[in-house]
Amino acid sequence: MTLPLARPGGPPNRSTGRGPSIWDAGVAVPGRSRIVLAWERSPQGGYRDSVIVREYYQQDALDPVLDAEFVLSLVQRHVPHASQLTSVDESGGEARTYLVDETIVLKVQRPHQLRSWTSLAKEVAFLRQIEEDDPALPVPRVLGYGREESVEYTCMTRMAGDAAVRSTIPDAVRSETLGALGRVIRRVHAISQAPLRASGLFPEEYTPADLRMSVAEDVHDLAESIAKSGQAWPLSLRPEQLAHVLAERVPETEMPIALHTNPGPTHTFVDPKSGRFVGLIDFGDAYIGHPVFDLWQWGDPSDRQAVLAGYLESGPLDAEFWSMWDAAQVVSDLVAISRRRPYLDRSARHLKELVAGW
Numbered sequence: 001m002t003l004p005l006a007r008p009g010g011p012p013n014r015s016t017g018r019g020p021s022i023w024d025a026g027v028a029v030p031g032r033s034r035i036v037l038a039w040e041r042s043p044q045g046g047y048r049d050s051v052i053v054r055e056y057y058q059q060d061a062l063d064p065v066l067d068a069e070f071v072l073s074l075v076q077r078h079v080p081h082a083s084q085l086t087s088v089d090e091s092g093g094e095a096r097t098y099l100v101d102e103t104i105v106l107k108v109q110r111p112h113q114l115r116s117w118t119s120l121a122k123e124v125a126f127l128r129q130i131e132e133d134d135p136a137l138p139v140p141r142v143l144g145y146g147r148e149e150s151v152e153y154t155c156m157t158r159m160a161g162d163a164a165v166r167s168t169i170p171d172a173v174r175s176e177t178l179g180a181l182g183r184v185i186r187r188v189h190a191i192s193q194a195p196l197r198a199s200g201l202f203p204e205e206y207t208p209a210d211l212r213m214s215v216a217e218d219v220h221d222l223a224e225s226i227a228k229s230g231q232a233w234p235l236s237l238r239p240e241q242l243a244h245v246l247a248e249r250v251p252e253t254e255m256p257i258a259l260h261t262n263p264g265p266t267h268t269f270v271d272p273k274s275g276r277f278v279g280l281i282d283f284g285d286a287y288i289g290h291p292v293f294d295l296w297q298w299g300d301p302s303d304r305q306a307v308l309a310g311y312l313e314s315g316p317l318d319a320e321f322w323s324m325w326d327a328a329q330v331v332s333d334l335v336a337i338s339r340r341r342p343y344l345d346r347s348a349r350h351l352k353e354l355v356a357g358w
Helices: 068-075 120-133 171-189 194-198 208-228 239-249 301-312 319-338 344-355
Strands: 005-007 085-089 095-100 104-109 142-148 151-157 257-259 268-270 277-280 287-289
Touching: 068 085, 068 095, 068 104, 068 151, 120 142, 120 151, 120 194, 171 257, 171 277, 171 301, 208 239, 208 319, 239 319, 301 319, 301 344, 319 344
Parallel strands: none
Antiparallel strands: 085 095, 095 104, 104 151, 142 151, 257 287, 268 277
16 A cells, blocks of 8 residues: 655755763753663673663654545544544654644654654553553543554544643742643552563663663763853762762662653643643653652752642652652752753752762
8 A cells, every 4th residue: 555645855864873961852861862772892891881862763764744634544444423624733853743623632653753762652551551441540541543554653642732842831820730740640650560661661660770870971071061051060969970970869679661752842832821730641751750850850949849749749769769869969069060951050950959968
């Protein structure tokens, strides 16, 4: 079967080798800037353990935009009354989305953006488990999933509102909005984990020893980035001292939870008029890891605290969580400084207060 094309899509992604770092996308994640998706021999012998970050493959594949008739034929398998293709989202992500009748989304994996980390099947598994365990959670509902020749697709409900990154959240409701997000993240973390792990679809974060090494490497890389930006190192602790302290704060025990991965402004939906929280979308990058890594995608320290406050409403967390939380906050603040975020000064003050006495 030859797929009906409306027009050519964008150029293939030419990312090669190590691929983009996590903070190339504006988000730094301790222990995940060097996720091992493949092993490579080191010139010194043995194997490197930090060589590929979300490497794309099928980089030369065509990236077609499907025509309306074909899109509707897929949607109507699951929603027979669907009648009109409303728009096509060309945001440039791993999936292209087609809006049908303003309320239905057809998500299609973009071939040239395919990577080991992203999976429509994984998102479907996650959303269906959420629907089984906690159907009131404000996330998309899966209406259908399948393949047609080379097209893998998910048909789902459309989330109301708009992404926070495209909206204004008034100061008067900002803490309330982010607290509501934190409460939803805690409920997502509380769903049944065994079916998700048994599916084989969710990558697993590596061991505490690997995580300690990666946290130290993150500090090293960010120190270099800050120096290249012409800024002074913000702490009395030298980078190598800070790296050692943070590595020691990584807990020995693991807290394996299926994570959304990036519940930040891109995937947090709000009411565009009021700025109040509406829901959370896009679970396709999920993995099994420490819950801290779902709680700090908002870089401003006050925003992180608001998300955390909502998360804590369901109950306290143990000392090992807080130790990992401190390490994550340090790296987040360093990212804000290295990238000269608008809240750079607040991040620098927060960083100094956090490490005081370490």
